[in-house]
Amino acid sequence: MLRKLLPIPLRSLHQVSGHAANQHQQPRLPGGRARRLGRVSLALLLVALIPLTVWATTREEAETAIAEAKQTREEAIAAGVTDSPTNEMIEQAESVLPSRQYTRALQYAVWARRQDAMAMELLAQQEERKAVGDAAKAAVGNYQEPLDVLEGLIARTQSEYLSQSDQNLMMMPDSPALWTAADGEDLFKEPRGPNNVSLEECDFGKGPGVLEGAYVELPRYFEDTGKVMDLETRLVHCMITLQGFAPDDPAITKRHGSNTDHMKLQTYIASLSSGFAWNPPMDHPLEKALRDAGEVMFYRRAGKADFACSTCHAESGKRIRASVLPNKNIPEEWTKAISWPAFRVGHDHVRSSQHRLRGCYWQMRQASPVAGSDASIAMLSYWTDAARGQPAILSDMKR
């Protein structure tokens, strides 16, 4: 670039200026001094060039620059840039034109244009960030009433599984699970156990006491235990370590039935994730390992009747007697299947994920899973992952 601007190549310029005066000294001259001399002459030449460029600015150039600045100004206004000093700058540019200060006018116009371009870019960045944020929020979802979530899914899919019980759809707004959750909220906030503290310091993965959207990101790996834990296991952990309950305390051991502490607490915590998309993290290698083992277990036929989970949950629209079965391969359908705790009308109790798992293994004529074991977490990891992206229905109502 520089070379193009100079009429004489740099090297020859140096040679010319240095030649006559320093002919004899040349061999004694250190290399550095010679280069410095070259630089000085280059600087001198550049200084000489400035007036040349100043004189070179024509009225036409200045007017073009002002027109461009105005054009950009309009674009900026259209993009929504409101407070900007550019109008003033353009006016200034125009005001110096009659006095033939074309270079100054050009300068003002260029500044104005740059200012608007920068403001537009900042605004675009801001909007882009907001869009990304909104998209992320939409993907995760916001709180939505369980019935609204379910009706939305039914409208989208026409799934027979989702829509099979009009009665349940009618009863959902008055679900007894609401009372269970309300009791759970009181229990959660009440100082309890030998340590007389509430569960508000319990970290379910999103920070101590943060419950909104926490459940849809379980099971997850917890640094403090080095284990992947589901809601029930995490709750047990906090009740023991935080509140000081003994592992054999009924508060810990009684897990089933709407009247148990466990169902109350689980129903409350989970209900704060209604409408949020299932999103169990798979960043930690243990999360991934258990999910993959859960997949193997899902298809693993065993037991007296050769059943696997996939016997009933791998096709859509199939029924066991009159009950339409959920298909694991259709996330919009599967989200309802895994939306526990749910009020089970036939049981007249709110039931948990671990209770559902136990029931399935009982029906399969296999051994009972141990709640909280890594095997049970593997199953829950896999089944939650299969519903990824779909909104949770909490608390759901099931037959």
Added chain:
Amino acid sequence: MSKKMISGRMVVGLVALSMPFAAVVAEEVDYTKMTPEELAEYLIFEAGGFKLDQEVQEGGTARQRMVQDELQKTCSSIDGTRPDMETLLKVSQQARETITYPEDGIKLGDWKRGRDLAWSGYGFRVGHRMDDHENNDVGGNCYNCHQIGTDRTGGTIGPSLVGFGRIRGTSDAIVKYTYDVIYNSHAAFPCTNMPRFGVTNYLDQQSIADIMAYLLDPDSPVNQ
């Protein structure tokens, strides 16, 4: 002599010292280093995932229920993909070899009892509620997956069997085929979802005969 004793003691001491260390090493299992299949087996059998010591109706413990036999392994492919044709033919061939027949030939029993058994899902469940075979007959669970009579709602995992005998008749070939499918359905439908009621002694010969009567007897409501 004394030197030998000392070195002997030292060896014993070293072994004793290293034992806790060995135990710690044995406990540390890295799940992430296992294949999903290895980890699943480990979780089921080694990591306390299931109540394996529970007694089961057929004798023994629930552990044996969790161990897969060859057919269960072959028919457990992930994502439900069916094995290749060669494997399926082998499954079918091996299934045929498992079928044994009553010494006095295949008979049709009492369709009324068969009807109750076809409806019943009782039997072989273990855990929080254990089925007591002394109190109740073991049912065939047929209605869970099949529509059979038109008076009750059956499932749709298996095909409809409405009018089974009326459509097919009761020739020896059909009677044998029906027996085979109940006894070990993989002979006709390799890697089917249906349990192997005869091979596993899920249903006894009397129950199989009664359920067959429900399906084939011209008087059964299935064939009305």
